[in-house]
Amino acid sequence: MSFEQVKVPSRPELVDFHGVPMVYFFTDNWENIQNFQARPDDILIATYPKAGTTWASYILDLLYFGQKERQKSVPIFDRVPFLEIFFPPCLSGKDQADNLPTSPRLIKTHFPVQFVPKSFWEQNCRIIYVARNAKDNMVSYFHFDRMNLAQPEPGDWSNFFQRFMEGKMVFGSWYDHVNNWWKKKESCPKIHYMFYEDMIEDTGREIDKLCCFLVMDFKISPFMRKGKVGDWKNHFTVAQSEQFDEDYKKKMKDATLLFRTEI
Structure with a gap:
């Protein structure tokens, strides 16, 4: 059974979880997630929700694995598991990540920086963070919450607008999320901080930067030669x-x- 096949009985309520608004789908497996054992070659894709996670996941998966059949036969949520998701009776995101056969393992998260399992820092893993401007991010999140029953009821646009500004969103305040990851980058050179708007403006340029960070030298041989x-x-x-x-x-x-x- 996939996450998409799980029927959610009712929309979850926001709860305060270690100072961050969350829902139980991302907190019920907390201890196991925090004990996740990262490997040195793991790559973590981190974003605030609706900031380009899937796009970044596809780019990285293509850069590393690129097989046409893989793209067709294995859905992106299996190729790049969502670490903190927990939808019984499905396999949890943590278990999916544990069972990934690829090297490197590509794993995604929406965690604020303080929630990232410590093994990612201990193993000095590379982390790709994608940030999107707050106004577009808010609109995208609003429409996502309208259709996703695993999210709290968004209400009308005016209500959602106010909640977003107050940080009463799953995974917390956009402002805290993007700022705290930016600050972490100053002390952690293994974080590559990207902007969604830069990726839209010149995708090739941003992929070149990404490849430099990942130590893929396309000046020696381009990805598409x-x-x-x-x-x-x-x-x-x-x-x-x-x-x-x-x-x-x-x-x-x-x-x-x-x-x-x-x-």
């Missing part, structure tokens, strides 16, 4: 081509499986 058939001729010597062809014949036994090396 050529994509041409026959470029092998610019690398193989005649002798290498002949040696490869002999070896290929021995290993490719099925005569019906044919590849074209030129078009």
